[in-house]
Amino acid sequence: MRAGVNKAICVAWDIPSSEKASEIAKTYESVYYAVGVHPDNVDEYDAKKLENLIKQGIENKQKLVAVGEIGLDYYRIKDNKEKQKQVFISQIKLANKYHLPIIIHCRDAYGDTMEILKQFAPFKFGAVMHCYSGSLEYANELLKLGIKLSFTGVVTYKNATNVKEVVKNIPLDSFFLETDCPYLAPTPHRGERNEPANVLDTAKYVAELREMTLTDLISATDQNATTFFKLDIDRT
Numbered sequence: 641m642r643a644g645v646n647k648a649i650c651v652a653w654d655i656p657s658s659e660k661a662s663e664i665a666k667t668y669e670s671v672y673y674a675v676g677v678h679p680d681n682v683d684e685y686d687a688k689k690l691e692n693l694i695k696q697g698i699e700n701k702q703k704l705v706a707v708g709e710i711g712l713d714y715y716r717i718k719d720n721k722e723k724q725k726q727v728f729i730s731q732i733k734l735a736n737k738y739h740l741p742i743i744i745h746c747r748d749a750y751g752d753t754m755e756i757l758k759q760f761a762p763f764k765f766g767a768v769m770h771c772y773s774g775s776l777e778y779a780n781e782l783l784k785l786g787i788k789l790s791f792t793g794v795v796t797y798k799n800a801t802n803v804k805e806v807v808k809n810i811p812l813d814s815f816f817l818e819t820d821c822p823y824l825a826p827t828p829h830r831g832e833r834n835e836p837a838n839v840l841d842t843a844k845y846v847a848e849l850r851e852m853t854l855t856d857l858i859s860a861t862d863q864n865a866t867t868f869f870k871l872d873i874d875r876t
């Protein structure tokens with residue numbers, strides 16, 4: 641892959657995209673994948689189907705590296721909070737059962753998300769809150785639970801002052817970078833369809849914020865993600 645991006649994780653949001661992610665990972669050597677049902681799609685959640693996909697991924701020695709995106713999102717849909725919580729918990733249990741880390745999505749649901757995370761911490765197999773955009777205080781709460789943070793191009797946006805504060809102040813081994821493509825392209829690509837190569841622009845920005853070299857920042861975040869998702873184990 642170009643732009644120095646040599647591995648990517650294709651993350652799902654429902655059952656069909658979980659199946660698709662597994663296909664993409666089969667086709668491309670450098671692509672790993674996660675299966676899971678995003679809180680916007682809880683009506684389609686089927687624990688059996690998801691469990692089967694996880695089993696297949698493990699049995700076939702595919703590159704299944706996590707369960708995600710899972711979590712709570714009260715931004716778009718607010719009238720199904722109980723259902724969202726139920727589906728989130730069910731997927732955390734599945735991830736634990738199959739020794740997989742989780743990729744958490746949280747939007748406008750910080751209190752309820754924390755409550756659930758506290759019930760399941762420590763996450764023996766890892767947990768990361770993706771596209772982190774909360775406060776430094778909340779970030780520290782997550783770090784205390786052993787949860788990693790992941791940052792998108794949002795950190796490069798002018799008005800994202802609290803995200804900048806977080807990425808500047810947390811330990812170097814506690815976070816990684818992502819694109820969340822096709823969404824949230826970093827400056828100067830904001831508004832375009834995002835792609836993995838753009839993670840470099842986010843990295844440049846974060847390196848500047850933390851007053852470190854781009855090489856050091858990339859090597860640290862790359863190592864963090866590699867360890868977290870076990871990208872360096874032999875799967876052949």
Ligand SMILES: [Zn+2]
Binds near residue numbers: 709771
């Ligand atoms: Zn998300």
